[in-house]
Amino acid sequence: MCGIVGYAGRRDALPLLTGGLFNLEYRGYDSAGVALREGDGVTVYKTVGEVDALRAEVPVSSEATVGIGHTRWSTHGKPTDENAHPHTDCTGDVAVVHNGIIDNYDALKAELEGEGHTFASATDTEVVPHLVEDELADGKSAKEAFRAVLDRLEGSFALAMVVGDSDEIYLARQDSPLCVGHGDGETFVGSDVTAFLEHAREVTYLENGDLAVVTLDGVTVEHDGESVERPVEQIEWDADAAEKGGYEHYMLKEIHEQPQALRQALSGRVDELQGTVDLGLDLPAEYLRSLEEIQIVACGTSYHAGLYAAHLIETHADVRVTVHVASEYAFRGGRDPWRTLVVAVTQSGETAETLGALRDAARTGARTLAVTNTVGSSVTRAADDALYIRAGPEIGVAATKTFVSQVATLALFAVHVGRVRGTLSATEASAILGDVRGLPGAVQQALDADEQVRAVAEEYADSEAFFFIGRHLGHPVALEGALKLKEISYDHAEGFPAGELKHGPLALVTEQTPVLAVLTDGANADATLNSVKEAESRGAPVIGCLSDGRGEKLLDDTLDVPEIGEMSPLVANVYLQLFAYHVANLKGRAIDKPRNLAKSVTVE
Template sequence: MCGIVGYIGPKQAQNILLEGLSKLEYRGYDSAGLAVYNGETIGVSKSKGRLSVLEDKLKVQGLPGSLGIGHTRWATHGKPSDANSHPHVDGAGRFAVVHNGIIENYIELKEELIAKGHVFTSETDTEVIAKLLAELWDGDLVSTVKKVVSRLEGAYALGIISEYEPDKMVAVRQASPLVVGLGKEENFIASDIPAILKHTRDVHILEDGEMAVLTAEGVTLMKTDGTPVSREPMHVQWDVETAEKGGYDHFMMKEIHEQPKAIRDTLSGRVKEGLVDLTREVGLSEEEIRGIEKIHFVACGTAYHAGLVGKYVMEDLARIPVETDIASEYRYRNPIITDKTLVVVISQSGETADTLAALREAKKHGARVVAITNVVGSSVAREADDVIITWAGPEIAVASTKAYTSQLIAIYLLGLYFAKIRGTRPVEELKEIVKHLTELPGKAEEVLQTEQIVAEFARSIANHEHLFFLGRGLDYAVALEGSLKLKEISYIHSEAYAAGELKHGTLALIEENIPVIALATQQYIYDKMVSNIQEVKARGANVLGLAAEGDTELIKSVDRVIHIPKTIDLLMPVLTVIPLQLLAYYACTERGYDVDKPRNLAKSVTVE
């Protein structure tokens, strides 16, 4: 989710690039940089920190020239630093590249290039692209770029310039957004439309496996194998504010729809030969993994709910006893921690004060700490022993959506990795689970098609002040997150209950026409859940049921059903939560509240 801008034309590129990057600041970033061809060489200036730091540096020594690329970085490989900032260049400075995405095979490529004498100056995966351009240079920029991308595995949006052909810029897309802007005797590239909207409203949105060759005079589209591509440009009619949100009314909705990509990116590079491989992220030896006697998941809010799913996942797959704790309670309850205890802390920002304090408490008592976080270089990432980064990209809305589903994916990866090492599941069975895991991005896209059904139900509950969620097993963990989402942004009082607890007090709260959301996706306990639903229906509740695709029975017990694409029970939380996020969103808009900035809440809680 980094920002890319590129310009070729008669004007000075520096100011256009800086202006474009400023329009992408809403996406979040930790560093910024430019590369501009000055008529003889490519000049590069980049800095860790806000765009203003780079602007101050350029006031001292600018970058003249009319061909350039710019970038704001959200760290994935390597901590935020000047050296790790983009653009990256080859050793001689003849090629410059900006990149969004993840190169899965960068370590193999890097080792190959080092063996050939290339010297690396950063920790990034992107630098291998610049070095490959130099290594594979054949005298033609387009031909060389084709050779380079044929060697890359993963996701990438690339902007490339070279002093060898200063009348060209090449852009390539593979599973990471990139647009080409069409101007008069000038052309542009950008990772998102707002960066270039001041200069043009005519754009080509590149598709996967496509590249664009830009000159000042025009743009040529082709596949990366050279096959020509011909289509009419799109004319953008959005204003800048709407464009920042990708055409959606709110960042939360944009981020809900970004979940298939966030899931795909978090899986990227971590599945090899049908099994999970986390050896690069988790430094525990196989002997240490086999020796773990207990796991503590520790987190706050939405991340805590991810940890509740983690308890089910880790106990099921790796057969390790798990406790899930609210971070603000953990360090005050004198938890039993030994050197055989693994503590997994979860934090979107990596700066959550309570979670950070719990991490330090765990380390003080000798525990090994694994962090699951969305921010490279954050406090949690720096202080943990091992880090699994969730590549969700920046999340702007206060109510977390794509960060939560990415955390779930990281937990599944950890559980499957531990199960492989500990031998608690047959290899073929693990491969089958991994297969289902890799199908989740496509299934998440299917879930998003339920949006209008959810919106209709949201309108029916908007005037209610109380609502209940019910679930059993993993459905209960998801129900807690659905309830939190609804409370956070619609201000409807809602509670989530384990459905088996109904007769132990909760039924007293059920009255005529009260809305109930009932999750019934766990097949091993399906019949019990249906009985619980019938108990609330008998007392007049208006029930929306969530069931797996193909379930024709639940509609007999509820008022309406949303069907979720079928996967194995263990993985259903990733899909089931999406309609609950949509429900919260539409209930909020129906009630006229600010979706992205709910009252009294902050995105990152940095005080206890």
């Protein structure tokens, strides 16, 4: 969740490094720093704050043509100047930046302190330069020293190191992404290609266990002590696609991109005349027919998409579906791994916990499927098959368009599995696919009512807390609506299955706590109206996203949802996204970079 950059070439490294950090900034943002190879030594600049704060600290230019940089999101130690990366050894000649967590750093630190090393920070990272210092003192070369230290580290990491007397950058990857960009007489390093995409489009992705040495001529990689060739891939998409395009925030841009994202998700995959879906998956029909269970593993918004999809798959494919928060996942008893498909849902494809769950499942022998937005991401390499949601880059930390694209893609998957298993007729499939194809237009209709949502947000923005309720497919949407509001407005928000309101949370409902209810097709609206009445009678204002005007009289504010069957709650979700956005914007929150959060969580 932090960002790493590096440069080795002939140009002034400093602006290239800070530029790369700026490109990565959406990933982490409580401190930033660079280490430049200058003369016989290393110069480090680092500071608390965003990359602009770092730009104010560093000189305008420098002689250095080699360096590394980092932008950090705290895991170990508070955001302070000392805890910012790069970290150095006692001599100041070894500088290291790191993403991930070194699990055994306590023991290593105690040992190093016992030997007389002095630590400047509270981070796990700082053990690395001190360990390297010891190995160098034993007469090893920088690369040998780095290799020896890697053998002692446990945990997940992407590391980049520069050493005083060498124009090389040393890299290591273990469960945390790292890639190298090939320019003309210069080489770039990034934890993500967006770090350097404007300079280099030919990219080498490192694999777990790789140790790499970068010079201006390129990269050499070794794995288990053997020299290996990693393929060079051409990046087709553009970093510019990640610009804000006239919107105040990426999040609002991405909310408005949902119709287009959905069209891309559906394009070429749906034949509603035949009632069939072509997802290009390699799952044999015999296998799908033999399935006893589909397990969905995911975190955060992707988990909510999984809950939604579970209802669809169980209903249409007649197979048991369980949804697991990835960090709680274990392949437990009573299951036949050969008859269990494990589906990992992750936007970035790098979510550490989801990857961990997927690998656990694979070890038991279960077949795995990745549902992701990111071609070439770790999850696609770890899973047997990959299904892309094609939403395009998502920069806002709060996921929006990827949620709707995940659900739409999984709805197609549900139809596909149902057809193969013979549990869904062509006619039924055709009707569902018609509803899915109705999504882009229906979502656009909700977006066109943005002014109305803003007015509702203005009315209730200063409330004490917000409750979101819904049943059936409205339940995951209620959870997701509450999550969005929490993430970006920092308000207290909870989502409940509507029926649960009376079993406890109703005690929290007052005139000061608006209730947002999902009252659409596919969400048992009539039953939910009972919960609406319960809230109303405690004086709470109720805002309803409703199809068909059901219960309009009970509601203080209504937002109209077109009737598109089981897809209707997804349109309600668009209103809830806009509501969260406007509440947060009215409060002046840092919407694209909410406090304490990062886009893709690559540590467990």
